[in-house]
Amino acid sequence: MVVLSGCLCKGKRPRRPRVLEEQVARICAAFERSPWKSTNRASRELAIPQSTVWHVLTVRLHLKPYRLQLIQALTNDDKRKRMEFCNSMLEMMGRRNLHFTFNFSDEATFHLSGTVSHYYVHIWGTEHPHETVEHERDSPKVNVFCAVSQDKV
Incomplete structure (x- = not known):
């Protein structure tokens, strides 16, 4: 063996x-x-x-990947518009049970200029660059909204 x-x-x-x-x-x-x-x-x-x-x-x-901070420039008229929206929603909720009308909703924005979300954009560097990306408001775009309620889509 x-x-x-x-x-x-x-x-x-x-x-x-x-x-x-x-x-x-x-x-x-x-x-x-x-x-x-x-x-x-x-x-x-x-x-x-x-x-x-x-x-x-x-x-x-x-190097480290640093995510950019997105900012949106506010105008003097924005506060008034927000207050009007809140007041109109309160009024609608007072008329009927609006909170039971919508079960699910979602919205997507497609910019006609081809601009995409900067959420996944990173800057590679050794220290935080404290960079900001200004969001362009009121650019030509299409908003798609879908709501699913108890009765219909």
Whole structure:
């Protein structure tokens, strides 16, 4: 009888391939030019996996993604319009049980200029840039509203 001893797991383990300095430099240059760029977009443009781009930004370059603060400029007439809306809603609720009329509602806004939501926009940097994005009010857009009540859609 022959008894063999040993372990198949000894030896070199397969490792994650190292990121070349050339790739780090390319990623750094891409985000210096455009710190708003997403890691997915940079991955496509540089032909480098998205996980590598994320790893280089966070571990090697010590950058963090900072979300922008959206602000909306208010006019002097806005307070009056809000008060009118609140008063008209109170009046409608007094006439009938409005709170039982709507069970679910949702609204979406589509800007004709092609503007999209800035909710998922980040700036990559070493410190918080305290940037704000001014929201353009009253631009041409289409609002889609749907309400589902007990009686109908």
